[in-house]
Amino acid sequence: MTQDIFDLPGPEGNSLVGNLADFGRNPLEFMTECVQKYGDITPLRLGLAPACVLANPEYIQYVLKDRELFVKSRGLKALKTLLGEGLLSSEGDSWFRQRRLTQPIFHQKRIAGYGEVMVAYTERMLESWKDGETRDIHADMMRLTLNIVMKTIFNSDITEGEAKDVAHALDVAMDWFESKRKQGFLILEWFPRPENIRYRNAIQQLDKNIYNIINQRRVSGEDPGDLLSMLMQAQDEEDGSKMTDKQLRDEAATLILAGHETTANTLAWTWMLLSQYPEARTKLQEELREVLGNRVPTMADLPRLRYTDMVIKEAMRLYPAVATMARQTIKDCEIGGYQVPAGCAIIMSQWVMHRHPRYFEDAEEFKPERWAGDLEKQLPRGVYFPFGDGPRICIGKGFALMEAVLLLATISQKFELNLVPEHPIVPQPSITLRPEHGIKVTLKNL
């Protein structure tokens, strides 16, 4: 007889909302404590919904591999109001078709050309940076990665006003999700509360911008070789159909959101860590001098920027931009020999696994060197998964790694960034792991 997960020990919750309040208050701390106390699988109740936290890589791997038994959770489904049937939030046949159409667009050879855009935009940003000034580096990284993603998706040099519109729409949306997450997604989006109205207005604004670009492209018929034109040309192998305007809008909105926020957060956390660990920063600067001298990095340099790559890997270990992923069981099933009911939320946390002392020595320390001996391949799958895994693994992984390394190298060649000591840095675990009050640094020109 298999054991029911709810017969396993777990944290006591409130009789009404279960563990929702503790989870909502500080999910990362709460999950870490659960795993320390209860091990590989912890049963929870979030409001009325059964849930569990997995901390065994085999179980995590098992769940991520099976996209039919384990579908996206309620939280991500709520994203549909913003991203529609885009890759991140769709399921089943609709997801499969879009993934098949989109996958070739992210092939390493096709995205290689974007390396130049990434470096050029970074250099343009650096022109306005001055020795000794204080900046919010998180805000800077958000702006830079947004500009890069808009250029690579839409071939559009967005104006200050347009960038503000898009950034504002996404900010409002993220705030909305943060407030919904705290309430356990219990309050519906159509209820005419002020935050819901603000949210719907933000979506309308975003839609207006995206549809405008799609319309212009349809009318002019031009093909600037950006992601939008690749999406417009992508043709289903089976029925020859192409994406409708609504599908294009949903994919574009998905790529704008998924394609800039995560990379910006990764870089913001990297700057924090490099300032906290100056020895690692010195090693990074030495590698850049040796490999690049005074010239800017290109795609061809990436294989030789080994330490730079390790810095990014290690920053994504300690501060994974996606810190928690969840799925939901569509029917009764078993995980690791335990019975799990239909409708159970399965929570898997990169934050918890990436800091698990069973897999990482000095797990809380920033040590890029740990990746030197091909650690990634030696770790069991399901331990280190900043980009997820299985069929729904991040489609932008190659794009993101290339961007993170190129931006880190280009900026580190010219500036050293030191944390402003009294500024509070608080990881905010919403859809992505953002620094709640930004990250303030002082610039030193090198």
Ligand code: HEM
């Ligand atoms: C450091 C940067 C990034 C991180 C840490 C990251 C992380 C992730 C993770 C963990 C998932 C899986 C979510 C799940 O299975 O529930 C995902 C999916 C996705 N990501 Fe990323 N991502 C990054 C950058 C990007 C970029 C640059 C793009 C596009 C340009 C992108 C587009 C997507 C899309 C479209 C999906 C959905 C894929 C699908 O379900 O088929 N991401 N990402």
